[in-house]
Each structure stands twice: as structure tokens, then as C-alpha cells.
Amino acid sequence: MSSLSAHLPALQVVLPLLSAPFAVLLRHGGFAFGIVTAGAWAAFACAIGLWLQTGEAGIISYHIGSWPPPWGIEYRVDRLASFVLLLVSGTAAIVLPYSRASIEHEIPRELHYLYYAMFGLCLAGLLGITITGDAFNVFVFLEISSLSTYVLIALGRDRRALAASYRYLIMGTIGATFFVIGIGFLYLMTGTLNIVDLGERLRTVEDSRPVLAALAFITVGVSLKLALFPLHQWLPNAYTYAPSAVTAFLAATATKVSVYVLIRFWFSVFGETLIFEKLPLPQILLLLSLAAMFAASFIAIFQDNLKRLFAYSSVGQIGYITLGMSFDSVNGLGAAILHLFNHGITKAAIFLLIGGVVLGLAKNSAVPNSRGVPAGAVPPAPTFDRLAGLAKRMPLTCFGIVLAGLSLIGVPGTAGFVSKWYLILAAMEAGQFWIVAAILLSSLLAIAYVWRFVEVAYFKPAPEGTTKQEAPLGLLIPAWLLVIGTIWFGLDTSFTVGTATEAALQLVKAGR
Amino acid sequence: MSVLAFAFVIPLLGAVGIALTGKWPNLRESVTLATAVLLFGTVLQLLEPVLAGARPELVLFEILPGLAIAFKVEPLGMLFGLIASGLWIVNSVYSIGYMRGNDEKHQTRFYVCFALSLASALAIAFAGNLLTLFLFYEVLTLMTYPLVTHAGTDKARAGGRTYLAILMGTSILFLLPAVIYVWHVAGTTDFTAGGILPAGTDSGAVSVLLALFMFGIGKAALMPFHRWLPAAMVAPTPVSALLHAVAVVKAGVFSVVKVVVYVFGLDQLAGATDWLVALAGFTIVAASIVALHADNLKRRLAYSTVSQLSYVILAAAILAPLSVIGAALHIAAHALGKITLFFAAGSIYTAAHKTEVSQLDGIGRRMPWTMAAFGIGALSMIGLPPAAGFISKWYLVSGAMSQGAWLALFVVLLSTLLNAAYFLPIVYRAFFRPLSAEAEHHPHGEAPLPIVIALTFTAFGTLALFFFPDVPLALAQQLVKS
Numbered sequence: 001m002s003s004l005s006a007h008l009p010a011l012q013v014v015l016p017l018l019s020a021p022f023a024v025l026l027r028h029g030g031f032a033f034g035i036v037t038a039g040a041w042a043a044f045a046c047a048i049g050l051w052l053q054t055g056e057a058g059i060i061s062y063h064i065g066s067w068p069p070p071w072g073i074e075y076r077v078d079r080l081a082s083f084v085l086l087l088v089s090g091t092a093a094i095v096l097p098y099s100r101a102s103i104e105h106e107i108p109r110e111l112h113y114l115y116y117a118m119f120g121l122c123l124a125g126l127l128g129i130t131i132t133g134d135a136f137n138v139f140v141f142l143e144i145s146s147l148s149t150y151v152l153i154a155l156g157r158d159r160r161a162l163a164a165s166y167r168y169l170i171m172g173t174i175g176a177t178f179f180v181i182g183i184g185f186l187y188l189m190t191g192t193l194n195i196v197d198l199g200e201r202l203r204t205v206e207d208s209r210p211v212l213a214a215l216a217f218i219t220v221g222v223s224l225k226l227a228l229f230p231l232h233q234w235l236p237n238a239y240t241y242a243p244s245a246v247t248a249f250l251a252a253t254a255t256k257v258s259v260y261v262l263i264r265f266w267f268s269v270f271g272e273t274l275i276f277e278k279l280p281l282p283q284i285l286l287l288l289s290l291a292a293m294f295a296a297s298f299i300a301i302f303q304d305n306l307k308r309l310f311a312y313s314s315v316g317q318i319g320y321i322t323l324g325m326s327f328d329s330v331n332g333l334g335a336a337i338l339h340l341f342n343h344g345i346t347k348a349a350i351f352l353l354i355g356g357v358v359l360g361l362a363k364n365s366a367v368p369n370s371r372g373v374p375a376g377a378v379p380p381a382p383t384f385d386r387l388a389g390l391a392k393r394m395p396l397t398c399f400g401i402v403l404a405g406l407s408l409i410g411v412p413g414t415a416g417f418v419s420k421w422y423l424i425l426a427a428m429e430a431g432q433f434w435i436v437a438a439i440l441l442s443s444l445l446a447i448a449y450v451w452r453f454v455e456v457a458y459f460k461p462a463p464e465g466t467t468k469q470e471a472p473l474g475l476l477i478p479a480w481l482l483v484i485g486t487i488w489f490g491l492d493t494s495f496t497v498g499t500a501t502e503a504a505l506q507l508v509k510a511g512r
Numbered sequence: 513m514s515v516l517a518f519a520f521v522i523p524l525l526g527a528v529g530i531a532l533t534g535k536w537p538n539l540r541e542s543v544t545l546a547t548a549v550l551l552f553g554t555v556l557q558l559l560e561p562v563l564a565g566a567r568p569e570l571v572l573f574e575i576l577p578g579l580a581i582a583f584k585v586e587p588l589g590m591l592f593g594l595i596a597s598g599l600w601i602v603n604s605v606y607s608i609g610y611m612r613g614n615d616e617k618h619q620t621r622f623y624v625c626f627a628l629s630l631a632s633a634l635a636i637a638f639a640g641n642l643l644t645l646f647l648f649y650e651v652l653t654l655m656t657y658p659l660v661t662h663a664g665t666d667k668a669r670a671g672g673r674t675y676l677a678i679l680m681g682t683s684i685l686f687l688l689p690a691v692i693y694v695w696h697v698a699g700t701t702d703f704t705a706g707g708i709l710p711a712g713t714d715s716g717a718v719s720v721l722l723a724l725f726m727f728g729i730g731k732a733a734l735m736p737f738h739r740w741l742p743a744a745m746v747a748p749t750p751v752s753a754l755l756h757a758v759a760v761v762k763a764g765v766f767s768v769v770k771v772v773v774y775v776f777g778l779d780q781l782a783g784a785t786d787w788l789v790a791l792a793g794f795t796i797v798a799a800s801i802v803a804l805h806a807d808n809l810k811r812r813l814a815y816s817t818v819s820q821l822s823y824v825i826l827a828a829a830i831l832a833p834l835s836v837i838g839a840a841l842h843i844a845a846h847a848l849g850k851i852t853l854f855f856a857a858g859s860i861y862t863a864a865h866k867t868e869v870s871q872l873d874g875i876g877r878r879m880p881w882t883m884a885a886f887g888i889g890a891l892s893m894i895g896l897p898p899a900a901g902f903i904s905k906w907y908l909v910s911g912a913m914s915q916g917a918w919l920a921l922f923v924v925l926l927s928t929l930l931n932a933a934y935f936l937p938i939v940y941r942a943f944f945r946p947l948s949a950e951a952e953h954h955p956h957g958e959a960p961l962p963i964v965i966a967l968t969f970t971a972f973g974t975l976a977l978f979f980f981p982d983v984p985l986a987l988a989q990q991l992v993k994s
Contacts, residue, residue, distance in 0.1 A: 411654070412650050418575075418576065420688075421692060424689060425695070428696045437689075443684050444685065447684075455673070458661075491573070491581075492573065493576055
């Protein structure tokens with residue numbers, strides 16, 4: 001047993017990575033589902049184990065093939081990494097069982113095994129990005145997760161999913177290219193790719209132009225992937241047209257892992273002196289975050305498609321995360337890490353519930369034959385005119401969306417409130433009271449877009465002959481697990497706040 | 513489990529019970545009544561220890577490191593808790609008559625939300641720190657939203673939108689940063705006699721903080737954030753009666769007094785409340801003038817409430833111990849008087865389907881109990897003996913004199929005249945004008961018995977509080993002494 005626990009870092013990535021080719025070889029939706037789900041659950045177990053280990057031992061360094069760093073590839077788990085690993089694998093463990101019923105109506109049955117294979121790859125990629133301690137390895141895993149994501153998005157039945165996927169492919173590739181150019185510069189200047197080693201060696205060449213260029217390239221490249229306003233153009237369409245389960249998984253993990261990469265490079269590689277003194281990066285980040293919080297949330301209010309509405313909401317909420325990063329304080333960074341997690345589970349809950357809505361609409365419009373949905377049939381989009389009186393038809397689904405929506409607003413008793421509390425506290429510590437005002441004002445926009453849904457679902461009269469037609473339990477249970485999570489982490493914050501604060505302390509200490 | 517815990521558990525279990533018995537209306541209403549009686553009994557058990565100087569506490573769990581969901585019963589919360597839970601019994605009797613008399617839909621949802629609103633109101637009353645107060649303040653807004661929009665019509669939706677936008681908007685925009693700022697500078701949010709702000713806090717910061725609290729507590733309906741209250745009148749009358757004359761609005765002014773006494777402390781605020789006296793005075797007069805012109809009875813009552821709530825704010829802002837006693841007493845006095853008035857308005861609507869003041873000619877002869885109760889409620893609003901409003905106004909005026917707050921005195925005098933001007937004509941109309949020709953053709957009598965019982969009871973309560981103010985007075989005096 002002890003030898004197994006020593007190899008958790010490797011198993012964390014290898015298990016879901018292996019599940020993908022098995023899924024392809026089995027060529028059967030049901031078997032593929034079983035093995036990929038098993039892989040995700042195993043990864044979740046590994047993440048819990050690693051979280052416990054980092055709680056006791058601090059930072060875990062795992063040498064792949066026993067090659068010591070900086071020569072070999074190191075897997076390195078600190079508090080932040082274990083927190084993100086938990087978020088990613090936990091979301092996958094919940095979304096995969098949900099997929100079974102959800103994709104029945106969204107993806108032709110003969111492609112199901114590919115869906116699971118891609119899901120496994122994407123999961124492995126995201127976990128790999130988080131756990132690896134090697135800069136080039138980050139790029140490799142980034143590409144694994146990105147390529148599988150493009151496929152997952154393109155599986156959406158609406159033909160516009162292809163365009164959305166293509167657009168994301170172009171923008172994502174530009175981002176990855178920028179990122180790898182930055183890594184190249186760093187390698188040029190230091191001769192190393194190990195992140196810890198990079199962090200130490202950069203101290204001697206801090207002032208050189210290539211290092212600053214590397215910082216700029218990496219920041220812009222990753223910002224594309226994390227959908228920092230105004231580099232978010234790929235996100236709304238991708239979220240809107242991807243299959244529901246994919247949207248939920250991506251919303252909770254893909255952008256969050258990209259934020260993680262930015263935090264990792266800023267604080268563990270470049271260090272605070274470079275970030276906060278040499279370049280006006282925090283100021284730029286601050287302004288873009290504010291723009292995201294207001295512009296994206298404002299755009300969200302006017303969306304007619306529920307998925308697109310919450311996609312724009314995501315862009316806005318990412319603004320809160322990056323805002324926390326720009327403060328150069330433990331509370332600010334802690335708030336960013338906290339919101340990364342809290343917003344992740346909140347948004348996953350919402351998109352899973354919307355998946356139920358989409359399924360309900362599809363069931364009403366077409367009867368699936370034995371091979372799943374009839375070819376060429378596009379399920380109706382969840383636009384507001386189709387959602388009138390939805391609360392009558394799907395009371396639990398609607399109530400769940402409202403509860404998670406309250407978390408987006410930041411109502412006390414929800415996870416969103418806790419992150420907002422720390423974000424405001426960080427702004428007050430910095431003496432920036434106008435930012436406090438900005439955070440609060442932008443929260444009002446969230447009330448507007450959440451209440452738009454409430455008024456349509458609860459007050460618009462339902463069409464004649466509407467009967468109660470709740471989403472199947474296979475969709476409701478995973479979604480409600482996350483809804484309960486958003487309430488739970490709003491009331492008992494010892495896990496989230498504790499881990500986020502420890503993570504922030506570790507990063508800030510290492511960066512100074 | 514402590515008695516205090518039961519004060520929250522009982523209404524919660526009651527809500528579950530109501531939901532489960534929804535198919536059998538008689539059983540469902542029995543559950544509501546039983547819950548209300550049990551709850552009042554529980555709260556009453558706390559009274560004796562609190563009067564004896566004890567402060568029962570209950571700490572649930574920490575939400576954030578160092579910040580727990582905690583409850584602590586102090587005199588003011590005791591008073592508010594007694595009023596809210598006591599009037600819930602009467603209001604439940606009334607609701608049964610009203611909801612059945614008007615064939616309202618979704619009655620189960622109505623009673624469930626009512627029980628949950630009461631649980632939130634009690635949690636506000638007994639909150640031990642600002643975070644707990646803020647949490648349940650927001651919960652109360654959300655729990656009452658379905659009640660306000662009960663009818664489900666476009667008008668209800670629009671009213672609900674105003675209700676939610678103002679209450680939630682002000683609380684997030686102003687109250688939340690105020691709470692976080694207190695935590696930031698004081699390192700605690702526990703309500704403590706004498707205040708918790710560190711000595712020597714910059715007076716500019718104190719002023720800003722006070723403004724954030726006063727506007728952030730939108731439920732106190734200080735102008736310009738008062739519009740939600742008339743908007744909420746679209747709700748069924750029992751909701752307007754208990755929630756928008758008692759639980760919700762009193763939660764607002766209760767929070768105001770609580771913050772002034774236990775977060776700032778009267779001494780810390782010396783000199784910082786002049787603007788608040790002026791604004792509360794303006795609200796009192798302006799709302800009275802609007803009430804004077806409102807023909808819709810519930811709207812007139814709503815603006816009367818806006819005006820009366822600012823009495824409490826005014827009394828607290830004068831910062832004299834006597835006026836703070838007046839503030840506490842007015843929470844009780846206005847609750848009894850205004851719930852009577854709303855009961856009467858609902859009674860008229862149920863029996864005669866009339867909503868406008870101008871339709872009430874001669875109605876007193878057909879509904880003598882209702883209009884007599886209305887008259888007593890009106891007396892209390894004006895502040896005339898033998899109604900409870902006289903006592904609170906007495907203390908308010910005494911406090912204002914002790915501080916030489918002449919503006920406040922002038923406002924009280926003017927508003928007394930205005931109150932008389934918009935309430936007495938209704939009573940006059942009802943009893944002394946002849947019935948209109950149209951009303952002659954639609955005969956009707958008194959409202960259903962539960963309604964009449966309820967409004968008679970609260971009218972008597974209004975008088976009783978004048979003759980026996982001992983318990984509220986004792987609590988209010990403890991509030992200033994501690």
C-alpha cells in the first residue's frame with residue numbers, strides 16, 4: 001500500500017490517460033463509459049490522497065523514471081496543485097456518470113465511445129498540466145487537453161459546433177504557440193525547463209529583455225486559453241454549441257486550469273519582483289479584469305440562449321479570479337484560488353442542470369429511434385421563448401439553477417459569497433476602495449441575468465398542456481450533488497478557504 | 513438542545529410539516545397554527561432569563577475562520593422576537609380567513625414560505641454578529657419574494673422585481689462592504705454593548721460606514737430606497753400585514769438600532785448623525801405627504817409605514833438614551849397598530865372587494881368591528897392615547913428634548929398633524945358619510961370570522977400596550993443600560 005501511495009502523482013495522470021486508448025479499442029459506448037468513468041474515479045481518489053499528503057508533508061516531488069530534476073521530468077504537487085487536481089478530477093467523476101443519459105440525445109450512438117475516449121484524454125491532459133513540474137511538459141499536456149477539447153466541442157449536434165470548435169482551435173493554437181515561444185526564451189536564457197530550477201536561475205537574469213519577452217508571451221498565450229477579456233471570443237460559442245456535459249466539464253476545469261498555469265508561471269517561475277515591479281502587468285490585468293466583470297456580465301443580460309448567457313457569465317466571473325491575482329497579496333491570491341474552485345463547481349452545476357433542460361426540449365421535439373437521435377435532427381436550443389413556465393415542468397432543475405445562480409450573485413450562504421468576501425477584503429487591505437465598489441456594482445449585473453431566468457421560468461405562463469416532466473435522475477443527481485456543493489462550501493469553508501490560503505502562502509513565500 | 517435552537521427548529525419543522533400536509537388544507541392550517549403557538553411559547557421561555565440579565569447564546573459553526581454563525585439573545589432582539597412570533601399566531605388565524613375567503617391559489621407554498629420567513633426573522637432578531645445578521649437578512653429577502661409575487665401576474669412580477677432589486681441591490685452594494693469593513697478594522701463582528709469599532713477610528717470613516725449601514729439596510733426604507741415597500745403591496749394582505757408591517761420592515765429598523773447601539777455605540781457616533789436626523793425627518797414628512805394623496809388604501813398604509821419606520825431611525829439617530837428607548841418601543845407599538853390597519857384593509861377587500869379610500873363611504877355601519885379596529889390603529893399611528901403609539905412618541909420627544917434636537921421635534925409635530933390628516937378622514941368617511949348609491953346594490957356584512965377575531969385581537973393589543981407597557985419598557989431600558 002505504501003508503495004502505491006508513493007506513486008500517486010504518476011497514477012494521477014496515467015490512469016485516465018490509459019482509459020482513453022482502451023475506450024477506443026473496445027469500440028462500444030457502454031464499455032468505454034465504464035472504463036473512462038473508472039479512470040476518472042481513480043484519478044479523483046488519487047487527488048484526495050495527494051491532498052492529504054500535501055497537507056502533511058507540504059510539497060511532494062515525484063521523479064518520473066527516477067531521473068532527478070532538473071534532468072528528468074518532475075511531478076510536483078503543492079497545495080495549489082492538489083486543490084486544482086481535486087477540482088478537475090472531482091468534476092470529471094461527477095460529469096461522466098451524467099454523460100451517459102445526457103449524450104444519448106446529443107451525440108449519435110456510434111460516436112459514444114469516441115466521446116468517452118476524448119473525455120479521458122482531456123482529463124488526463126488537464127491533470128498533467130496541473131501536476132507536472134516541467135515547463136515543456138505543461139505545453140505537451142496543454143496540447144493533449146486542447147486537441148481533445150476541440151473534438152469534444154465539435155461533437156455537438158448543432159452544425160455551428162464545428163465553427164465554434166474551429167474558432168477555438170485557431171485561437172487556442174495561437175495561445176499555445178505564444179506559450180511555447182515564451183518557454184523557448186526561458187530555456188534560451190537559463191538552459192533549464194524544470195519550473196523550480198527556472199525560478200531560481202531567472203533571479204540572475206531578471207532584467208534581460210528576453211525574459212521580459214518570455215513573460216509577455218506566456219501571459220498573453222495563457223490569457224487566450226483562460227478567456228481573459230477581450231481574448232474570450234472563442235468561449236461563448238464553444239460553450240453554447242458543445243454537448244451539455246462537455247460544456248459543464250470545460251466550464252469547471254479548462255479555463256480554471258489555464259488560470260492555474262498563469263498563477264504557476266507568475267509566482268513560481270517569474271516571481272513577484274518581475275511581475276509586480278518590472279512590467280505593468282498587474283495594472284493591465286486589473287483593467288482587463290474589471291472590463292470582464294462589467295462588459296461580459298452586461299452582455300450576458302441580453303443573451304437569449306441560456307447556455308450563452310451563462311457562458312458570458314463565465315467570462316465575467318473569470319474577471320474576479322484574475323482581479324484577485326492582480327493584488328500582490330496573500331488574501332488577493334487566496335481569493336483568486338478560492339473563486340477558481342467555487343466558481344468551478346457553481347458553473348458546472350448550472351451547465352449540468354441546463355443539460356437536463358436541453359434534454360427535455362429534445363424529448364419534446366423528436367422521438368429517438370433505437371440508434372439514438374435521428375440523424376440530422378438538431379435539438380432545440382434552450383432559448384428563453386422555449387423556457388416559459390419551465391418551473392412547472394422541471395421544478396427541481398429550475399430550483400437548482402436558482403440556487404447556483406445565487407452563488408454567482410454572491411448571496412451569503414453560497415460558495416460565491418465566500419470568494420467575494422475575500423476578494424473585497426483584499427481590495428480593502430490594498431486601500432483600493434474604488435475596486436470594492438466595482439466588485440459590488442458588477443455583482444448587481446449578476447442579479448439581472450440570474451433573475452431574467454427566474455422571471456421567465458417562474459412567471460411566464462407555460463404553454464398549454466404542460467405536464468411535469470423532470471429531468472431523469474441520472475442527470476439530476478450529479479447536478480444536484482454540485483448544487484449542494486455550492487451551498488456546502490458557502491457554509492463550511494474550512495476545506496476551501498483553508499486550502500486556498502495555504503496555497504497562496506506557499507506561492508507567495510516561494511516567490512519572494 | 514437549548515431553548516434558543518428550538519426557536520429556529522420549530523418553524524423549519526413547521527415548514528416541512530406544512531409542505532407534507534399540503535393536500536389536506538384543514539390539517540395544513542392546523543400545522544401552521546400549532547407551529548406558531550409552539551414558537552411563541554419557545555420565545556416566551558427566553559423572556560424571563562433575558563429580563564433577569566442572562567444572554568442565552570448558541571454558536572453553530574464557523575463560516576469563515578473566526579466568523580461563526582452565532583446567536584445571542586439581547587433585550588432588543590428579545591422584543592423583536594416576541595412581536596414577530598406572537599403576531600404570527602394572530603396573522604395565521606387571519607390568513608386562514610383571508611386566503612380561503614379570496615380563493616387564493618398555491619396556499620401550501622404560501623404557508624411554507626411564511627414559516628421560513630418567520631424562521632429568518634427570528635434568526636435576524638437573535639443574530640449574535642453582523643455576518644449572521646447579513647446572512648439571514650438576505651435569506652429573508654429571498655423567502656419573502658415568492659410571497660410578494662404570489663399572484664403570479666405581470667403586476668406581481670413587476671412588484672417583485674422592484675422589491676428584489678432594491679432590497680438585494682442595497683444590501684450587496686452598501687451593507688456587505690460595511691460588514692466586511694467592520695471585520696477589516698475591528699477584527700470581529702460580534703455585537704457588543706458600547707460598540708466594536710476600535711477607539712480613534714477616523715471620524716470620516718465612521719460617517720461613511722454609518723451611511724453604508726443606513727442605506728444598506730434597505731428594509732428600513734430610508735428614502736431614496738423606500739420604493740420596494742409600496743411595490744410589495746401587490747402581495748396578499750396577510751403578507752403585507754405581518755411581513756411588510758412587522759417582520760421584514762421591523763427587521764430593517766431593528767438592524768438599524770442594533771448597529772447603532774452594538775456596532776458603533778452611542779458615544780462613537782456623537783456628531784456624526786446630523787445628516788441622518790435630517791434625512792429620516794425628510795422621509796417622515798415626504799412619505800406622509802405621499803400617503804395623504806394616495807387613494808389606494810394599501811398604498812396609503814405602505815407610505816405610512818415608510819414614514820413610521822423613519823421614526824425609529826430618527827429616534828436612534830438622536831443618540832439620547834431616552835430616544836433609543838423610544839425607538840425600541842416604537843418597533844413594538846407600530847407593529848401592533850399597523851398590523852391592525854392592514855388586517856382591516858384586507859377585511860374590507862375580502863368582504864366588500866374595495867381597495868380605494870374613496871369607496872369607503874358608510875362602510876363602518878356594515879363592518880363596525882373592522883372599522884373600529886381601524887380607528888384604534890389610526891390613533892396609535894397618530895400617537896394619541898390610549899393607543900401604544902403615544903408611549904413610544906413620548907420617549908422619542910423626551911429624548912429629542914434632552915439633546916436639544918429641535919429639528920426632530922418639529923418633524924414629529926408636523927408628521928403628527930399629517931398622520932391625523934390622512935387617517936382620520938377614513939374613519940370619518942366610514943362612519944359618518946352615507947353609503948354610495950353603487951354600494952347600496954351590493955350588500956355585504958363583516959368579513960369571515962377568523963379575520964374579525966384577528967383584527968379585534970390586535971386592536972386590543974394596541975390598547976393593552978398603552979396600559980401595560982412594562983415588559984417592552986423593561987427590555988428597552990436594559991438596551992440602553994447595558
